[in-house]
Amino acid sequence: MSATLTASLSPVASPDMAKRAELSAIDASTKAPTLYFLGSAALWLLIGTVFALIASFKMHSPEFLGNVEWLTFGRVRAAHLNAVIYGWSVNVSFAVALWLMARLARAEVRHAGMLTLAAAFWNIGVTVGIAGILAGDSTSIEWLEIPTYATPILFVAYALVGAWALITFRFGRAKHIYVSQWYLLAALFWFPWLYSVAQVMLVFPGTATYGTVQSLVNWWFAHNVLGLWFTPIGLAAIYYFLPKVLGKPIHSYYLSVLGFWSLAIFYNWAGVHHLIGGPVPVWVQTAGIAASFMMVVPVLVTAINHHLTMMGSFRALKYSPTLRFVVFGAVNYTLTSLIGSLASMRSFAEIAHFTQHTVAHAHHGLYSFFTMVMFGAVYYILPRVLLKEWPSAKLISLHFWATALGSLAMVLALTVGGLEQGVNMHLLHGDPAAPKNFLEVMAETLKWLEWRSYSGILITIGHIAFAINLTWMICQRRTAGTTQPTLFRNAPDMEIAR
Amino acid sequence: MNRAPLIFLGIFFAIAFSWTGIILTNHLSYAKLQPVYDEGEGKAFPEALPGNAQRGAEVYRDLGCVYCHTQQVRHPGYGTDIERGWGERGSVARDYIHEKRVYLGTMRTGPDLRNVGARFAGEGGRNWHIQHFYNPAEISKITLGNKTYGSIMPPYRFLFETRPIIGEPSPHAVQHLLPEKDQPPAGHEIVLTQRGEDLIAYLLSLKDPPLYPEEAKRVYVPKAEEPAKADAEAQPEAAK
Numbered sequence: 214m215s216a217t218l219t220a221s222l223s224p225v226a227s228p229d230m231a232k233r234a235e236l237s238a239i240d241a242s243t244k245a246p247t248l249y250f251l252g253s254a255a256l257w258l259l260i261g262t263v264f265a266l267i268a269s270f271k272m273h274s275p276e277f278l279g280n281v282e283w284l285t286f287g288r289v290r291a292a293h294l295n296a297v298i299y300g301w302s303v304n305v306s307f308a309v310a311l312w313l314m315a316r317l318a319r320a321e322v323r324h325a326g327m328l329t330l331a332a333a334f335w336n337i338g339v340t341v342g343i344a345g346i347l348a349g350d351s352t353s354i355e356w357l358e359i360p361t362y363a364t365p366i367l368f369v370a371y372a373l374v375g376a377w378a379l380i381t382f383r384f385g386r387a388k389h390i391y392v393s394q395w396y397l398l399a400a401l402f403w404f405p406w407l408y409s410v411a412q413v414m415l416v417f418p419g420t421a422t423y424g425t426v427q428s429l430v431n432w433w434f435a436h437n438v439l440g441l442w443f444t445p446i447g448l449a450a451i452y453y454f455l456p457k458v459l460g461k462p463i464h465s466y467y468l469s470v471l472g473f474w475s476l477a478i479f480y481n482w483a484g485v486h487h488l489i490g491g492p493v494p495v496w497v498q499t500a501g502i503a504a505s506f507m508m509v510v511p512v513l514v515t516a517i518n519h520h521l522t523m524m525g526s527f528r529a530l531k532y533s534p535t536l537r538f539v540v541f542g543a544v545n546y547t548l549t550s551l552i553g554s555l556a557s558m559r560s561f562a563e564i565a566h567f568t569q570h571t572v573a574h575a576h577h578g579l580y581s582f583f584t585m586v587m588f589g590a591v592y593y594i595l596p597r598v599l600l601k602e603w604p605s606a607k608l609i610s611l612h613f614w615a616t617a618l619g620s621l622a623m624v625l626a627l628t629v630g631g632l633e634q635g636v637n638m639h640l641l642h643g644d645p646a647a648p649k650n651f652l653e654v655m656a657e658t659l660k661w662l663e664w665r666s667y668s669g670i671l672i673t674i675g676h677i678a679f680a681i682n683l684t685w686m687i688c689q690r691r692t693a694g695t696t697q698p699t700l701f702r703n704a705p706d707m708e709i710a711r
Numbered sequence: 712m713n714r715a716p717l718i719f720l721g722i723f724f725a726i727a728f729s730w731t732g733i734i735l736t737n738h739l740s741y742a743k744l745q746p747v748y749d750e751g752e753g754k755a756f757p758e759a760l761p762g763n764a765q766r767g768a769e770v771y772r773d774l775g776c777v778y779c780h781t782q783q784v785r786h787p788g789y790g791t792d793i794e795r796g797w798g799e800r801g802s803v804a805r806d807y808i809h810e811k812r813v814y815l816g817t818m819r820t821g822p823d824l825r826n827v828g829a830r831f832a833g834e835g836g837r838n839w840h841i842q843h844f845y846n847p848a849e850i851s852k853i854t855l856g857n858k859t860y861g862s863i864m865p866p867y868r869f870l871f872e873t874r875p876i877i878g879e880p881s882p883h884a885v886q887h888l889l890p891e892k893d894q895p896p897a898g899h900e901i902v903l904t905q906r907g908e909d910l911i912a913y914l915l916s917l918k919d920p921p922l923y924p925e926e927a928k929r930v931y932v933p934k935a936e937e938p939a940k941a942d943a944e945a946q947p948e949a950a951k
Contacts, residue, residue: 272820275848275865282869287775349773355817382715390713398715399722406726414734423742424807426734428815433733441726470712477722481729490785491815492802494741497733563790567781567819638819639791648791651822652853656860 246328257300318385338366436484505557538589570631615675630661767913870907
């Protein structure tokens, strides 16, 4: 706000304005692919939500659409997972990662048309894959259900995105490699390794490994997609938007370094905790449990770093939509990771494994953390790419409260319900010969499954608010002159860095 | 951390480490487990599934049964699988060597199916599956207090076909197993589709043999006669 006299007379002479002009040019160069990825992500989010509601209702009312074969629970559940993972989450990851990479490397995206092509390929691949799942061609391998005929399309799309992100990084003007870029580079490298190993050693019939080694490949892949793709991209976004919106640097560089490398080493091994007590070697289960527990290190280090950055600025949560979503996500990253470390203990897994607790944990990580951070990122990125503001602060507010409360209600209901289910299944009530009847356990879990549907309705309301605001924003006319960012309320003494 | 090559090396080794440890090591050490020949029985175990059951496994895949049913029995002392009658022993890696795709599963919305062929066998088992697939909530139900709760397994009526009787009624017609409300119109009969037949054949075939000699040396199995002694000696770290 303290413009010098020169700058006020000639904006071009101000170094600040020159920097803004550069950022503006970079943002503009990402416009077409960012819009394509974000638009299709939002569409998949809605489709995935519909699948989710159908699956959730079927859980307590199995006659609902009971005679429709292509919507039978086992198919619609897989369709939900793939729509929200490969449709929503990966599309939005691509948009956010590419935009962040361009800004942080200080490089315009060249030949953005290739990225638009990649977006088209990716969405064709996901569409073919989900249609295949509904038609009965699912592989029934969790997180890898997309049938083999759709995989090459996805692979081409990913190769283009990965190559373009690296080119953008390589030819940028920035001298410094910011912490967000470590995470982005790592994620961009890890994902193709994970995906191709999983395809070769698990999905393709000719080259698949045998017996329960398949299960090890399965959970090495599935957990690492979370840990080595979605988590790094979510953290990259937090590391960027937290200081950006607050207008101050990340608290500690050294904590960032420690957090990054401990995540890289420990998360890799954590996936085996999905097989605790199963027919795989005990040593590898133990290694998985140890790694899962060691995840406490990167999680706490990152949490402390973010918290100390936020210290003194919590009032900004009242104003900035981006900050509110991102901070909500960051807090839930800490919570869900600590719960995950706890859940990997053998004694805890004996009760909680195979129950709704797992479902709660999955949604806590992928929704309350990752998806919320991505919403925050979208609220920041789109106005800069489109040069328009969000039309309605009320809709953003509705979006936040519906998804925040909805996702926490779901996580809470399924955590309590899952633990109750697990205790009912495993406590012998003093009589080792007579565990509780399975149907009795099921009957007592039903109320929690109904709560999941109610919380799902709340989340759906949030998604509709988001979709309306997004469509409205894209369709509205651009106003001439300068505009103000859309905030929840006016911030008298806070400058929102642009 | 401003040196891209160093960052890249670290990233590379992090994933190479877990890939080598979790996947490559185990692939080399036990992916090629072999069946064990039993001289008393004159055949090797585990046995490969018969052809119709293998087709049934494809139906199991296509309908996504794995999302609600596990196929792994936990070892005695960990969970209550044995007490529930889901198997006589915990599952071991050798049980799965013939399976084109392994359906261990991660969720028990429904019961474990690893030995469902032992619980529901023969003609009676087949009839039970037919009735259950048609009306799960009416075949599996429980009354608690004054409310009755039916199974939440979805109905699989699309595995059946209602068709007009042409000439002789089919000997495979199944409507006599179904309740009054599900009877077909006059002149029609209900038969299982081929996929339904295959799926039931698969479920009837799911049953693991007694423990193999090699695993019997290493995996904890309680001895019925002397449980206290078995607890003391034959339980290293594996069962806890």
